[in-house]
Amino acid sequence: MLDANLKSQLKAYLEKVTQPFEIVASLDDSDKSAELKGLLDDIVGLTDKITLKTDGDDARTPSFALNRPGVDIGLRFAGIPMGHEFTSLVLALLQVGGHPSKESAELLDQVRNLDGEYHFETYFSLSCQNCPDVVQALNLMAVLNPNVRHVAIDGALFQDEVSERQIMSVPSVYLNGEPFGQGRMGIAEIVAKLDTGASARDAEKLNAKAPFDVLIIGGGPAGAAAAIYAARKGIRTGVAAERFGGQVLDTMAIENFISVPETEGPKLARALEEHVKAYEVDVMNLQRAASLTPASEAGGLHEVAFASGATLKAKTVILATGARWREMNVPGEQEYRGRGVAYCPHCDGPLFKGKRVAVIGGGNSGVEAAIDLAGIVAQVTLLEFDSTLRADAVLQKKLYSLPNVTVVTSALTSEVKGDGQKVSGLVYKDRNSDAFVSLELEGIFVQIGLLPNSDWLKGTVELSPRGEIIVDARGETSLPGVFAAGDVTTVPYKQIVIAVGEGAKASLSAFDHLIRSV
Template sequence: MLDASVTQQLSQYLAMLREPIELIASLGEDAKSAETRKLLETIAGLSDKVSARFDGDDARKPSFEIRRASSPELKVRFAGLPLGHEFTSLVLALLWAGGHPPKVADETIAAIKALPGDYDFEMYFSLTCHNCPDVVQALTLMALTNPRVSATLIEGGTYQAEVDQRGVMAVPATFLDGAMWGSGKMSVEEIVAKLDTGADERAAAAIAEKEPFEVLVVGGGPAGAAAAIYTARKGIRTGIAAERFGGQVVDTMGIENFISVPYTEGPKLAASLEAHVKEYDVDVMNLQRAEKLIPAARQGGFHEVVLANGASLKARTVILSTGARWRNMNVPGEAEYKAKGVAYCPHCDGPLFKGKRVAVIGGGNSGVEAAIDLAGIVAHVTLVEFDQNLRADAVLQAKLRSLPNVDIITSALTTEVLGDGSKVTGLTYKDRLSDAVHRVELEGIFVQIGLVPNTEWLKDSVGLTLRGEIEIDARGETTAPGVFAAGDATTVPYKQIIISMGAGATAALSAFDYLIRLPAEDEVMEAA
């Protein structure tokens, strides 16, 4: 099951265990149970601090519990095999159960321990989902830190009947005390904040005490990270306020055009960005959503960014790098059936539609790649494209057309998502050449039609195009003096990671140039 190199790596990790752990399996007579037994026997054979038992009586078979021998109340359960993207989650669970300290801020650990209540989590993941490990690892950490938190992490492919019965059509899907609680990626900080109702107030109070920044970066994607690094290296007091550090990169699977790096994955790149930023004296304020920008009344004054929690931050210059998000179709039924058949991540949710009929909306590279990937999992794929021709690269189009279970419909405007109240049953589209309306019966719809900038909150502050992009000049400056912008939220013509990084550096250098031409800070403070 584990090849020699992986087994060797796992052995090295297990050498880090500080105290004994126990693996307790509940198994049936099926092939998955046999694979689970083999995996646990392999793990136990690699360290004298790991023991494995096979007398568990949990209803889910196969499943296994990982618990600290000296504190058996600290435990986490995996139902199904945590391999693929979740193998790292398994390794971390073993390490944390064995007393190896997690790389998490002390205040986060303290917040987990202080949670006021008992919490029983069940979370569904797929082995191809690159968004799932964050949630799996967050719940694992919580269960192995606070005995009042229990977590069962379920591989949906092994428990397909359970997935269907509970109506899970998108992962990660998190249930709390038997009820649906969260859909989509969440960090441990986000989960704790959602459980701790006083977290926002404490965060707002802490932010209120901060002195004004010389540069405040709003957004933590590639552009924001690059901007912060460049300004921090100039010795400028820099802060980052980000709703989610890494931005949309975190949701990107394979990255093959990042020059000098032949292949990487979004979550890995996002982690590297954050680690690089933290090498400098940058005040990173994560989980902070900006809601309003109040530009300075005069040159050299302070700009103000109002946050969703009611706090505000002030700075002499601001760099806007809020990025973009997946574009919705904005048709009847889309919002109603989101996560009930309407999905935006084929890698994450594709396995949940095994043997079913699905549609992909969009004929660009993303849409065609999604259709190709899904064709290997589902029964049939219908690709629906608004234009007369597909816009994807020729090599991708050739691959798509070679697949026997794919239909391609062009000049088609999707008009409605159909459902039975609980799940998607089909869609309608209008033929743009004949105006005829057609219906397609299916069970899943994957939307891949591009991006929309996260700029609604800026409409009264800086100049925006009709598409909502921030208008910038060659230096990254907006229509508001002292406010700069970079990345996918701007009018930069190509939305690429490497271009966003360069634009972030440009905006940072422009902000520095702007600052050194301003009156001294004490003069501004006296005039304020």
């Protein structure tokens, strides 16, 4: 099952296991069970700390549980955790085997102190880059707290469950049989939803913090670069982010970040956070900015208020809140979001195996999505508003070579249709004839660009008609002492490498402002 190189790496990791445990597999005579058995045999063959039992009786097959001798931890994988979930498997093996988590002691104690019974089920796909964060968080919670149980379920393998629960987006999390959440969630976010007093306690801690020399709002590439450059100047630096990594977390393959031939978004996001935390930077996660109150006088303090109720003060502020997926804004889109309307083809594509889908958008993202989906679904229809596709020529050549892809240009999507439960089709307007055309399908993947996360700044800093923060060559905004960087600004070409440079520039400008203000 595992190649020699992967076995060698896994063997090195398993040397960190300090206490014995067992894997209990529930198998049948299917090919997938045989495949899982091969994987588990490989694992137990690499260490004498793990034993394998194949007498499990779980209703989901193939599946396996990780148990300590005489203790049912409540941690199970239903399916074969390869692809993006292989890391989740490795971490689960280590943590059940006694290797400590890198999460903060405060957060781990918060998990241990949760009262009540929590039975989680997470539906994932092996190609989903957002799913591992959720799976790993809930697995760790199961290891730490006997009241928490978690099963991670491969939605592509257990299609009957997916259909019964009408799951059309991953990760989808159920708690005690009821929907709990969709999309990327880290352990801190999950605990905050369970521990209702956590947000208020965090806000109280933030309110007590001394003013920063520079406060960066946003934890994407621009925010991370700004934090590093500020910290290296020896000034008091803080980063408040809704989720560290930003839009990069939703990016699959990255092949144009100079000096890094190939990586994935979540991996780069972790590297950014680790680099920032190598310096004296106060990182405050799960903080969504709500308003900015500029300093009333030169040398005064700017104030940023957050949705949590917290307020932070700083001599200078760098706005690096990035962007989000642009929506179609047509009838039915919001009603069927997560029920056939999706924005991540890598995450949700496997749930539409053998079905008909549409991709909205003919740029690089849309064409890449159509190419990837064509290998999974029965039929892809790509709709582009313009008269020609805007994607790179090499991508278009690949797209037009696929037999199950239809390209429609000059098409304005006007409505998402559904049966009350899930998507059943869409309507588009032919811009050449003004005729309306209906398509019957089960999924719609929207890939039409990004919108700046600047709504909270309206009326405070000068914005462009597109909602971008207007900046000059130094990253200065219309407010003295307030700078901006990255995809939220008017700087052209929304690229990671450009955002990093702009973040560094804004930070240097903020430092220059500080020394000139003394």
